[in-house]
Amino acid sequence: MRLRLFLVLCILAPLVLADGLPDLGESSQTDLSPQMEKKIGESIMRDIRQQEPSYLDDPEIEGYLNRLGHRLAAQSEGASLSFEFFILKDATLNAFAMPGGFIGVHTGLIMAAQSESELASVLAHEISHVTQHHLARSISKQNLSQYAALLAMAVGLLAARHNPDLAQGAIVGGQAAGIQNQLSYSRDFEREADRTGLQVLEKAGFDIRGMAAFFERLQKFGRLYENNAPGYLRTHPLTTERIADMENRIQSRPYHQVADSTDFLLVRAKLLAQEGASQDAVVRFDTQLKERKFTSEAATRYGLAEALLRDGKFAAAEAQVAELHRLKVASPLLETLAADLRAKQDDPAGAVKVLQAAAVRYPQERAIAYALVENLLAEHQADQALKFTQSDLQSYTTDGRMHELQARTYAMLGMRLQQHRAQAEAYALTGQLLAAVEQLQMAQKAPDGDFYEHSQVDARLRELKARQAEQAKEKKQQR
């Protein structure tokens, strides 16, 4: 844990210095420039993706959360800002906004939400912290030097999810005291995020009563835990006053019930199916189904199918998928499950068929795009896979995973120069510059490729080497 934190410090330090130390004058939202916030956020995000064991690398669930988050963000004042939502596998109830619009949500919070509006209310609150520039505004109030404050905040944010004490312990040199203050927004900021969040929630068409209801339950939950309050309560002081304020605002609004989306129900079922031993998960869903104790038959059957898949009971899982189709359930999650089942039974051609149809129906679903390429490769249809990755990467130029899949495709086709070139982009996009440079050097030595392609490789190598030198220089300055 300590090692990981230290790594974050090392990655961040040159980055913060690179932009120089911005003027830390009066409290205004320009003190911490949006560009710098973005850079810091991206750097922490890369670290989380690569090294954080609790990062949930599930493009389906992440895809759902981003659809929900972007629907809310589109109704916020920060519609021009970019947001990215991600999930940490952690049973505590927490959500947090990092610099640059990166918003993390714990699986515990998703499971604790009893409706989609409740989950949306927390996202709307976090989005509001970002659009109201609360991070930048709280840094301005600190008496720490800008540099120390930024580092403390970045590291603190990452560590505090697991254990708030650790965040303090890991920072040396008298900065510790500032972190806890930075992690907790002031009551004014909380109230502002509640109010703005409520408007966002309403404009996006969710049940605004979800917010007060959820926060009230979080409050109750916090009381049970006393000193060991769930994370969300620690970083967002929740008071009776705040809940009362929300309830007052809600009362004047007309009541309208909002149904949960199928995807929300399926995502929760999928998370539940992953908990504990697979056989136990099967029994849990099976019992619910037999006793007809469920709120959604579709979600329960889907959860059962996921649990059966985990347990290696493919035929039984197929039977549930057939039932779900009979129930006319429409969700990208069902399509990837059906394809996964085909693939697990050595039928990549069947998986490809399912995914090709699904890709037409859900063109923006990344999980479907990844699975399609994987299965085309399993079926040795490298030509088709190449065609797909080429057109896909025109829209998703910064998708490291797709570049990686394209590298595998080129490898299968025996196209060495292009293989290393694609792999270099995959590395560059995940911040692994050294590995990217090495791949391009291999591309230079590749026996294939024409003059034009080789000069493209040379040019890209010069670019990345320049970036590398710049980073080395920054690191030197820092010492």
Ligand SMILES: [Zn+2]
């Ligand atoms: Zn808050």
